[in-house]
Amino acid sequence: MSDLPNTMKALVLKNEGYAETMEGPSLDDLSRWASLEEIEVPSPGERQVVVRMALANVNPSDLHYIKGEYGKPREKGRPAGFEGCGTVVAAGEKARGLVGKRVTVSTSQGGSGTWAEYAMTDMAAVIPAPDGLKDEDAAALLVNPMTAWAMVDLVAEAGAKSFVMTAGSSQLGKLIASLAKERGLHSIATVRREEHRSMLEGLGVGTVLNVERDDFGAMLKEAMKQHGPTVMLDAVGDKASARIFEAMPAGARWVLYGKLSPEVPALPNLGQLVFMKKKIEGFWLTEWMEDASAEKKQDAVRQVQQRFIEGRWTTDVAAKLTLSQAPEKLASALEGMNRGKVLLSC
Amino acid sequence: MSDLPNTMKALVLKNEGYAETMEGPSLDDLSRWASLEEIEVPSPGERQVVVRMALANVNPSDLHYIKGEYGKPREKGRPAGFEGCGTVVAAGEKARGLVGKRVTVSTSQGGSGTWAEYAMTDMAAVIPAPDGLKDEDAAALLVNPMTAWAMVDLVAEAGAKSFVMTAGSSQLGKLIASLAKERGLHSIATVRREEHRSMLEGLGVGTVLNVERDDFGAMLKEAMKQHGPTVMLDAVGDKASARIFEAMPAGARWVLYGKLSPEVPALPNLGQLVFMKKKIEGFWLTEWMEDASAEKKQDAVRQVQQRFIEGRWTTDVAAKLTLSQAPEKLASALEGMNRGKVLLSC
Numbered sequence: 001m002s003d004l005p006n007t008m009k010a011l012v013l014k015n016e017g018y019a020e021t022m023e024g025p026s027l028d029d030l031s032r033w034a035s036l037e038e039i040e041v042p043s044p045g046e047r048q049v050v051v052r053m054a055l056a057n058v059n060p061s062d063l064h065y066i067k068g069e070y071g072k073p074r075e076k077g078r079p080a081g082f083e084g085c086g087t088v089v090a091a092g093e094k095a096r097g098l099v100g101k102r103v104t105v106s107t108s109q110g111g112s113g114t115w116a117e118y119a120m121t122d123m124a125a126v127i128p129a130p131d132g133l134k135d136e137d138a139a140a141l142l143v144n145p146m147t148a149w150a151m152v153d154l155v156a157e158a159g160a161k162s163f164v165m166t167a168g169s170s171q172l173g174k175l176i177a178s179l180a181k182e183r184g185l186h187s188i189a190t191v192r193r194e195e196h197r198s199m200l201e202g203l204g205v206g207t208v209l210n211v212e213r214d215d216f217g218a219m220l221k222e223a224m225k226q227h228g229p230t231v232m233l234d235a236v237g238d239k240a241s242a243r244i245f246e247a248m249p250a251g252a253r254w255v256l257y258g259k260l261s262p263e264v265p266a267l268p269n270l271g272q273l274v275f276m277k278k279k280i281e282g283f284w285l286t287e288w289m290e291d292a293s294a295e296k297k298q299d300a301v302r303q304v305q306q307r308f309i310e311g312r313w314t315t316d317v318a319a320k321l322t323l324s325q326a327p328e329k330l331a332s333a334l335e336g337m338n339r340g341k342v343l344l345s346c
Numbered sequence: 347m348s349d350l351p352n353t354m355k356a357l358v359l360k361n362e363g364y365a366e367t368m369e370g371p372s373l374d375d376l377s378r379w380a381s382l383e384e385i386e387v388p389s390p391g392e393r394q395v396v397v398r399m400a401l402a403n404v405n406p407s408d409l410h411y412i413k414g415e416y417g418k419p420r421e422k423g424r425p426a427g428f429e430g431c432g433t434v435v436a437a438g439e440k441a442r443g444l445v446g447k448r449v450t451v452s453t454s455q456g457g458s459g460t461w462a463e464y465a466m467t468d469m470a471a472v473i474p475a476p477d478g479l480k481d482e483d484a485a486a487l488l489v490n491p492m493t494a495w496a497m498v499d500l501v502a503e504a505g506a507k508s509f510v511m512t513a514g515s516s517q518l519g520k521l522i523a524s525l526a527k528e529r530g531l532h533s534i535a536t537v538r539r540e541e542h543r544s545m546l547e548g549l550g551v552g553t554v555l556n557v558e559r560d561d562f563g564a565m566l567k568e569a570m571k572q573h574g575p576t577v578m579l580d581a582v583g584d585k586a587s588a589r590i591f592e593a594m595p596a597g598a599r600w601v602l603y604g605k606l607s608p609e610v611p612a613l614p615n616l617g618q619l620v621f622m623k624k625k626i627e628g629f630w631l632t633e634w635m636e637d638a639s640a641e642k643k644q645d646a647v648r649q650v651q652q653r654f655i656e657g658r659w660t661t662d663v664a665a666k667l668t669l670s671q672a673p674e675k676l677a678s679a680l681e682g683m684n685r686g687k688v689l690l691s692c
Contacts, residue, residue: 022615064616071621237616259616267613269368270410270583270605273628275417280626282619 004050004090008041009323010079010116011344019068024259025060030330033066034080034115036323042112042120046092049123051105053346055139055320056084056114058334060258071284081115082107085129085138086346095123102129104141115323117346127301130309137308140171140315140341143285145304147257148175150288155185155231158253162186162227164244167235167260168205169196171316171341176233177203178313186227190240211240220247231255233283238263250276257283316340350396350436354387355669356425356462357690365414370605371406376676379412380426380461382669388458388466392438395469397451399692401485401666402430402460404680406604417630427461428453431475431484432692441469448475450487461669463692473647476655483654486517486661486687489631491650493603494521496634501531501577504599508532508573510590513581513606514551515542517662517687522579523549524659532573536586557586566593577601579629584609596622603629662686 011034027033044050059082064070066080084105088098107113108122129138155163165176168189180187181204188207189200197208207223209216223229224247232248234241235258242265245254272278289297307313318340319333326344333342357380373379390396405428410416412426430451434444451460454468475484501509511522514535526533527550534553535546543554553569555562569575570593578594580587581604588611591600618624635643653659664686665679672690679688 022617024616069617071617237613242613256616256619264612264615266610267583267588267626269610270370270602270628271368271415271417273602273626274630275628277628277630277633280613280619282616282621282623284620284623287623 004041004118006041007038008117010037010039010113011035011081011323011326012037012039012077012079013066013074014076015068015074016076017068017073021067022069022259022262023067024069024262025063026262027063027331027334031327034327036327039077039079041118044090044092044095044120045110047094047123048092048111048120049088049095049098049126050090050118050120051086051103051126052089053084053086053105053114053117053119054135055086056081056116056344056346057140057143058330058342058344059083059143060260061143062115063334071286079113079116079119081113081119081344083139083141083143084114084119084344084346085135085141086119088126089118091123098123098126098128102138103127104129104138106142115326115344115346117323130305132309133305134308134315136315136317136343137313139343141301141304141308144172145175145313146289146300147283147285148172148179149300149304150285150292151233151255151257151283152176152179152183152185154255154283155180155233156183158231160185160230162188162206162229164188164190164229164232164248165234166190166232166241166244167258168200168208169193169338170235172235173200174203175313177205180204186229188223188227188229190244217243220244224248233257236260237265239265241265242268245278245280246272248278250278252276252278254278254280255283256280318342320345350387350464352387353384354463356383356385356459357381357427357669357672358383358385358423358425359412359420360422361414361420362422363414363419367413368415368605368608369413370415370608371409372608373409373677373680377673380673382673385423385425387464390436390438390441390466391456393440393469394438394457394466395434395441395444395472396436396464396466397432397449397472398435399430399432399451399460399463399465400481401432402427402462402690402692403486403489404676404688404690405429405489406606407489409680417632425459425462425465427459427465427690429485429487429489430460430465430690430692431481431487432465434472435464437469444469444472444474448484449473450475450484452488461672461690461692463669476651478655479651480654480661482661482663482689483659485689487647487650487654490518491521491659492635492646493629493631494518494525495646495650496631496638497579497601497603497629498522498525498529498531500601500629501526501579502529504577506531506576508534508552508575510534510536510575510578510594511580512536512578512587512590513604514546514554515539515684516581518581519546520549521659523551524653526550532575534569534573534575536590563589566590570594579603582606583611585611587611588614591624591626592618594624596624598622598624600624600626601629602626664688666691
């Protein structure tokens, strides 16, 4: 560990705990929430590793988090960032075997964030990256792909033959589309722009619904009638989501996992919940990871890595920024989020 | 069957199918939805019985139904009314054994409603009334008591030690309070008037919260902290319900079974559903009855009858009206619903 510097650059949180707001994962100015600082390089505990970060990912959940709108309290002065990849350069006694390995990093309780030159995390929260897995893919291995995996699993376990996903053209939407096709599930995806239709159809999406079109209501009705989807995987949470839920058949589940829209829809009416036995719930990967068996998680990781290595999946990159560029440029880079991920070169 | 008249008085539905409205179980004028008419006495099929009605019950679900806001389509010209008691006076071949028996009646597919001199229903939809069970109790045996039974069962099966119920001072609220006490569950009941507090405390309600008081927020917070209720049985569905749900601990379930308020609350935010793993769902007795085993239902019926016979439960009656009085007087009689049931003498 003597070759590690004492200090490092990091984008650290400016606030503590939770905010009272629920604005969603939009960002006007990073400097309201995080600032570039020179802080101490962390020193690992017995079961921890320190990773020299190569690339860190910027997910909607990171934006929720830095704004105090995520399911974990902020720690002021700690680096932000939940996910990334890099090489283990220091480790506690129990974790020595990981030193020198290239890994996917996710943050853990008592560790520090990935938007930094060095990140510290639990040895159980790193996943060795096989040869052939690109840094870009290793850096975006968990949040999106595992969420896609877990949610398509949820659809299959619910016994649904068809499901709806909102924000179909997102990175996550594409992964879900691909997994659904593999498992023979008919996916119905919503988009806001007609130009995304052919891309999604190419990925195997069964029905693409444009929520901005005048005939959305008629198309929705027809899709419900033909395919009877009983699960909605919803990243948006707006009035269009509520309208889709209302059109879904009896027994339908509205599974909210993101809130891209600040719109606040009304609670569905009595008939929907009582007479049609519909339910509203949430999905959180963090919780799925805690609840799933080790075997189930390992299988999912292997399956996901394999798809990237074989090139069946790729991580589309919209922009790469250095840590130093982020305060000024992250907000505008994120406007291209529809085209791909924004990654930080650490 | 030769001693049955050809025609009878009945309050028959004026409309067909569903309405587009969701006004809830308020009633300004019965004659908008039902009219007193002289219609044919029904003739039973093989597995049906005809009951000379003594008392018919007026439940919120009846009001939802006549307005076209219930989970079953209206049949124009058919008598309204889901529940009541009377004596079997005619029966199909398979149901002969029931003739002459005093029974609790609930309506069934292909039958006719209880707001009539005679009602026809499936032989499986009548329950013989033991001696000692008063007509008033036999007429209100199912909708409220069985809902209370099934929902307290739901709370116990969810592993909750404590739960919230809204509209605590309703007839149903009192039954729930009593069953919860028997099962050692801490109930937290909401009321709108301070004068209901001591009545509920006398029934064993652990915590009474007055939603109209200025200190409601503080009392709510304290109750959540002390008792951590994880289920809300909600008959109201207003903004106060939403506020309670928000204050409930992680994993809480909002179980809507009625909609006494026309207020439309907002969908709870992402954090509530995703990070706190809360769920929103409905409860419908009709569905519980379809799903529960015959044994479970019989046990529930026996337990409920026993409590009425022993006088541990009583059906509070706010008003009794004849069928002929109903068009003019039902709406105003229902203003006393908080004091007890409104029954129709048939």
